[in-house]
Amino acid sequence: MAQAHILLVEDNPADVRLTQEILRETSLDFELAVARDGEQAMAMLRRQGAHQDATVPDLVLLDLNLPRKDGREVLAEVKQDPSLRSIPIIVLSTSKAESDVRTCYDLHANCYLTKPVDLNHFAEMVQMIERFWFNLALLPPKSRSEIAAE
């Protein structure tokens, strides 16, 4: 399959690096774009400002607790935007609180995962994401304009 474009919305540099490293261990041919806060994530998704050349991602990995605009707001905005709402969003949070899980699914998150504490479990989770979302699931086809932009 073509190169997978993943947008990681995560403010912790260690988590960004870890995700990158673990993704690299999978067989996936990927490009990882990183947004460090909610506002940047929205600008990248809408290709605004400095991000006019950004690629529309195949999948978004979204942390919930972010500076400026938090993950729930990003989720709500994306899922209300007809041009963005088909992009699968995987919420990746440390919170196991029922209220968070419910809120995210109410806001039409495609999946809610908690960040495993253990490295091996984290690696397993990333492999599962790769296998499910990029090998098993069919992702929405990209529109012409999105492909032209790539």
Next chain:
Amino acid sequence: MSWIDSLFGPAGLMPHGVCFLMRSDLIALHVIADGLIAFAYFSIPVTLLHFARKRKDIPFKHVLALFAAFILLCGMTHIFGIWTIWRPVYYLEGVVKIVTAIVSVVTAIVLIPLVPQALSMRSHSELEAINRKLEAEVQRRADAELQLRRTVNKLTQSNAELERFAYIASHDLQAPLRTIGSFTGLLGKRYSESLDDGGREYLEFIQHGVTDMRTLINDLLELSRVNSAEPKIEAVDTGDVVEHVVEQLHADIESSGATVEFGELPTVDADARSLQQVFLNLIGNGMKFQPEGQAPHVRVRAWRVGDGWQFSVQDNGIGMLPEDRDQIFLVFKRLHTADEYPGTGIGLSLVQKLVQKRGGEIRVDSAPGQGSTFVFDIPDSLPEESTLATPGQASPEAVLV
């Protein structure tokens, strides 16, 4: 002439009016005076009677009755004073006077022993003073109660804050710990070759530290959850719970060759998660505290006692001294070094809290080398609301958004 005739004016006697020479002004004066006195005397017993009927608690009622009769009779003598002006009923008047005399003497005599009694009765001012004292006492108690309520509120609040703090602290400690653990793991995985034995040993120490701290944080989180989380009471099949725990402990059971034995177990009303924690800790402990090289054997049983179920978790482990039996339920209390038996010292304290929260108690029967039997009960009835989570308080999870 009969004696009755002599009562109503015997012949030969003059009516009293004769002494007044039947002068109308003198007669009028005496009639008015005697009439008014009689009227006043008759009205006094009526008033007294009315008073006695209204105030049922007045003392010396019999004296009051005597006094009323005495005044009534006095009134009568004045009526006779009027009558005898025209009719010489002096005998009858004398009889009434004698009766009046007897009643007044009896009243006078009865009154004497009442004096000390009446003196010992509280005077109105004394009663007022006592009343004031009582009021002050009531106020003092109300103040004390208010103070107590304030203190309880303060304690409840600081307790809730402490729990929230424990939860948030442990929750937030996890993020950096995850980073340390993850990158230590990556370091070991990718750069282990370029390290010497010393370096690899250091990495191992770090990873052990991370694992221990993770266990500690998880245990602390569980402990802080006991009081804050609302229990979800439902019918729980304890057999299923124990089975699930055995699955959870699968790896340890395999490696130690342990057997966990349990027969029919009842269904009880409880919070499934709490019950799971209780059995996980008790069965886990039974397997952990074993002499070197012995295959652990843990047996779970249940039986009816009074109006509830009693459970026992029995092991063939190292047991403990009698003086340690109560100590083990204290938080962070450990009887062994981490090298001998790893642990955080939270497990049994958590178990005790969970059992008590459900209204039960836990105890242990044990002797060194004889294994330990933990016995706890789950009553059929649920505990009072107050021992459950304080309503209106946000759970720490709700605070942590």
